[in-house]
Amino acid sequence: MKSIIIMASGSGSNAENIVRHFESNKNIQVKAIFSNKKDAMVLDRASKLGISAYYFNKKALLGGQIVELFKALDPDLIVLAGFLWKVPTDLVDAFENKIINIHPALLPKYGGKGMFGMNVHRAVKENNEAESGISIHFVNENYDKGNMIFQAKTAVLDSDSAEQIAEKVHALEYEHFPKVIEKLLNGKI
Numbered sequence: 001m002k003s004i005i006i007m008a009s010g011s012g013s014n015a016e017n018i019v020r021h022f023e024s025n026k027n028i029q030v031k032a033i034f035s036n037k038k039d040a041m042v043l044d045r046a047s048k049l050g051i052s053a054y055y056f057n058k059k060a061l062l063g064g065q066i067v068e069l070f071k072a073l074d075p076d077l078i079v080l081a082g083f084l085w086k087v088p089t090d091l092v093d094a095f096e097n098k099i100i101n102i103h104p105a106l107l108p109k110y111g112g113k114g115m116f117g118m119n120v121h122r123a124v125k126e127n128n129e130a131e132s133g134i135s136i137h138f139v140n141e142n143y144d145k146g147n148m149i150f151q152a153k154t155a156v157l158d159s160d161s162a163e164q165i166a167e168k169v170h171a172l173e174y175e176h177f178p179k180v181i182e183k184l185l186n187g188k189i
């Protein structure tokens with residue numbers, strides 16, 4: 001049985017979508033969801049879905065407790081689904097090529113510190129981009145800079161608001177993220 005740990009900071013709609021995708025899979029399971037926000041909706045979603053959920057603070061992440069805990073849990077993949085803190089080097093090194101992130105734009109555009117969630121979609125709108133999309137990439141010690149695994153595009157119309165761009169991008173995330181995770185775990189990527 002292969003296992004996944006999800007890290008998320010906010011609503012967790014992607015986390016829920018991933019859990020539901022693998023619910024009836026006999027070979028892959030979501031083992032736990034970790035959040036750095038005590039009141040994040042993702043923790044409520046996890047308990048409703050029957051998945052172990054944990055809150056951790058910066059001290060636990062930077063002080064090495066998280067890496068030790070993750071080593072004990074021994075996941076095959078760590079999935080960042082709307083996780084907004086930088087991943088420390090000890091965690092990256094301990095799980096080389098086993099941590100992936102989804103970013104709601106076509107990297108290398110609109111990446112880096114401060115570029116998350118609606119900030120990204122507002123910037124795409126302000127720059128009158130004709131397209132946006134999703135980027136799924138391996139995580140290294142630099143924000144949004146690891147090797148690319150998968151990208152998908154959606155058209156942005158002049159009439160689209162930043163919220164409408166967000167909806168289109170979320171739809172791409174729901175469609176592709178679980179499938180990419182499954183392919184990675186099955187050695188098909």
Ligand code: GAR
Nearest residue numbers: 011012013014082102103104116117
């Ligand atoms: C997602 O759109 C994800 O791509 C983005 O946060 C959102 C979380 O939504 N991640 C980033 O911006 C990372 N820089 P969710 O909590 O509903 O899954």
